[in-house]
Amino acid sequence: xxxxxxxxxxxxxxxxxxxxxxxxxxxxxxxxxxxxxxxxxxxxxxxxxxxxxxxxxxxxxxxxxxxxxxxxxxxxxxxxxxxxxxxxxxxxxxxxxxxxxxxx
Numbered sequence: 384x385x386x387x388x389x390x391x392x393x394x395x396x397x398x399x400x401x402x403x404x405x406x407x408x409x410x411x412x413x414x415x416x417x418x419x420x421x422x423x424x425x426x427x428x429x430x431x432x433x434x435x436x437x438x439x440x441x442x443x444x445x446x447x448x449x450x451x452x453x454x455x456x457x458x459x460x461x462x463x464x465x466x467x468x469x470x471x472x473x474x475x476x477x478x479x480x481x482x483x484x485x486x487x
Contacts, residue, residue: 392410392413392473392474393406393410395474395478396474396478396481397481398410416473417466417469417470417473420469420472420473421455421465421466421469424465424468424469425455425458425462425465428458428459429458429459433458436454437454437455440454
């Protein structure tokens with residue numbers, strides 16, 4: 384997910400003007416927000432067994448992004464579309480927020 388974030392968000396939100404360390408911190412926070420949105424959406428698509436398996440995976444490997452994505456890809460055929468939608472939604476909401484701040 385980090386590659387998607389870098390490609391789609393750094394320049395759009397003006398993060399490229401920040402020092403590298405600050406960019407990385409912002410990307411981690413943004414990634415967590417987008418990941419939460421993705422999880423909320425996919426949970427309604429999973430069967431009860433898949434939800435149980437996913438909970439178990441998260442309790443054992445929450446920091447293993449590759450394992451989590453691999454699990455979700457195997458159960459949610461349109462996962463990339465969901466991720467792209469969440470990224471686009473985040474960018475739109477952030478852009479509107481920044482625009483409103485500038486207009487004050």
